[in-house]
Amino acid sequence: MAEELKLFRTWSSPFALRVVHALKIKGLEYETIFEDLSTKSASLLQYNPVNKKVPVLVHNGKPICESLVILEYIDETWKQCPLLPRDPYDKAEARFWAKFGDEKIFSSIWKVLITQGKQQEEAIVEAVQNLKLIEEQLKDKKFFGGETIGYLDIAFGWTVNLIGILEEIIDQKLVDEEKLPLLSAWMQNFSDDPVIKDCWPPRDKMIVKFQVMREPYLKNLVSQ
Amino acid sequence: MAGDELILLNYWISMFGARVRIALEEKGLNYEYREENLQNKSPLLLQMNPVHKKIPVLIHNGKPICESNIIVQYIDEFWNDKTPLLPSDPYEKAQARFWADYIDKKLYDSGRKITWNKNKEEAEEGKKEVLEIFKVLEGALGDKPYFGGENFGYVDISLIGFHMWFYAYETIANFSIEAECPKLMAWDKRCLERKTVAKSLGDPKAVYDIVLKSRKIKGLD
Numbered sequence: 471m472a473e474e475l476k477l478f479r480t481w482s483s484p485f486a487l488r489v490v491h492a493l494k495i496k497g498l499e500y501e502t503i504f505e506d507l508s509t510k511s512a513s514l515l516q517y518n519p520v521n522k523k524v525p526v527l528v529h530n531g532k533p534i535c536e537s538l539v540i541l542e543y544i545d546e547t548w549k550q551c552p553l554l555p556r557d558p559y560d561k562a563e564a565r566f567w568a569k570f571g572d573e574k575i576f577s578s579i580w581k582v583l584i585t586q587g588k589q590q591e592e593a594i595v596e597a598v599q600n601l602k603l604i605e606e607q608l609k610d611k612k613f614f615g616g617e618t619i620g621y622l623d624i625a626f627g628w629t630v631n632l633i634g635i636l637e638e639i640i641d642q643k644l645v646d647e648e649k650l651p652l653l654s655a656w657m658q659n660f661s662d663d664p665v666i667k668d669c670w671p672p673r674d675k676m677i678v679k680f681q682v683m684r685e686p687y688l689k690n691l692v693s694q
Numbered sequence: 695m696a697g698d699e700l701i702l703l704n705y706w707i708s709m710f711g712a713r714v715r716i717a718l719e720e721k722g723l724n725y726e727y728r729e730e731n732l733q734n735k736s737p738l739l740l741q742m743n744p745v746h747k748k749i750p751v752l753i754h755n756g757k758p759i760c761e762s763n764i765i766v767q768y769i770d771e772f773w774n775d776k777t778p779l780l781p782s783d784p785y786e787k788a789q790a791r792f793w794a795d796y797i798d799k800k801l802y803d804s805g806r807k808i809t810w811n812k813n814k815e816e817a818e819e820g821k822k823e824v825l826e827i828f829k830v831l832e833g834a835l836g837d838k839p840y841f842g843g844e845n846f847g848y849v850d851i852s853l854i855g856f857h858m859w860f861y862a863y864e865t866i867a868n869f870s871i872e873a874e875c876p877k878l879m880a881w882d883k884r885c886l887e888r889k890t891v892a893k894s895l896g897d898p899k900a901v902y903d904i905v906l907k908s909r910k911i912k913g914l915d
Contacts (some may be wrong), residue, residue: 476788520796520830521796529785532785534785534788534792535792535793536791536792539788539791539792539795540788542787542788542791543784543785543787543788547784548786558768558771558772559754559759559768559772561767561768561771562759562764562765562768563765565767566759566760566764568763569761569764570745599871603745613844642838693744
């Protein structure tokens with residue numbers, strides 16, 4: 471049966487990148503629809519009426535929303551190159567850390583971007599503490615998934631892209647090879663993987679985008 | 695399975711802990727229930743959930759599982775020989791996960807605006823948001839007896855714990871969920887008829903009393 475797969479995404483969304491990575495690992499063909507979130511398409515609003523967000527994966531006309539939900543759907547529907555561990559306990563751990571990444575890492579990195587001076591120093595300490603917790607999950611493995619990229623690597627993958635860009639904008643290292651050696655190595659391994667390599671959004675565009683996002687917050691801090 | 699040791703660390707008013715209790719009851723599992731005092735967390739809780747230090751935590755043969763919806767999925771996947779809580783079809787499963795995620799991201803925070811409101815405006819805002827969420831959920835429920843269809847399942851479990859807090863929301867923000875969302879309250883009544891749910895939920899009036907006491911202590915009233 472001819473499978474029809476469509477991915478609604480923006481050029482920069484880290485959550486959409488998760489789905490791109492997963493589809494590539496599974497070797498699946500799909501059509502990409504780039505959205506401009508300031509003028510959402512009728513299709514997007516039809517497929518995701520509740521949250522009106524990207525990414526949305528549409529499989530034979532049926533939409534799946536929320537990137538982590540989409541990852542599990544992809545893994546359960548296409549059995550080649552499994553992404554999640556098989557053991558229920560390992561699966562629960564992977565889900566726990568993916569949630570931690572979304573709730574804590576994202577917000578702590580954002581804080582670093584939109585602050586300056588002492589506030590930024592404190593934000594960096596908190597971000598590094600959270601990243602250390604994730605690093606401990608690597609133990610002595612190449613990837614969170616073991617020898618190959620898995621669900622948790624994909625869930626964290628956005629950090630590899632965004633952290634590098636953030637470090638360039640604030641002109642400071644967040645993931646220090648000395649402080650976070652295992653995570654540092656993981657970021658390199660993940661980036662170098664042939665599946666991941668060509669999927670990153672254009673770096674220059676990302677730097678401009680985040681610099682622009684940062685401006686109003688810094689202006690606010692100065693005027694206080 | 696013989697020889698399984700299950701311990702649940704919980705605080706009875708938690709809508710999240712209720713999810714785990716219901717799931718364990720649905721699967722007919724024996725477990726030890728331990729009430730936590732969140733002002734004085736046990737060494738076991740701090741050891742088993744060092745990252746968040748929160749309840750609920752399910753400890754299975756000494757290994758902890760944290761985050762209520764993750765625990766419920768674990769229970770469903772480990773004891774997969776009876777009473778499935780999630781659908782088997784990947785698409786239906788994805789829909790169930792989407793709705794549980796929606797409930798997680800929206801309802802608790804909006805509910806807090808009511809219970810811990812600093813002023814009438816905040817309570818009013820919370821009430822509006824909670825009703826909006828309920829209306830969206832009513833849409834998802836449709837004419838089905840449960841969110842999953844004919845069978846009580848994951849999304850129902852995700853939401854029904856909030857039943858304990860309905861009386862507090864209604865009384866503090868002065869509104870009736872029944873009047874605004876009759877379909878949802880019909881679903882609520884239906885779920886409460888299940889023994890597994892009834893024995894897992896605390897008394898809503900007792901929850902309200904605790905909220906009032908806490909509000910006084912926090913200086914909100």
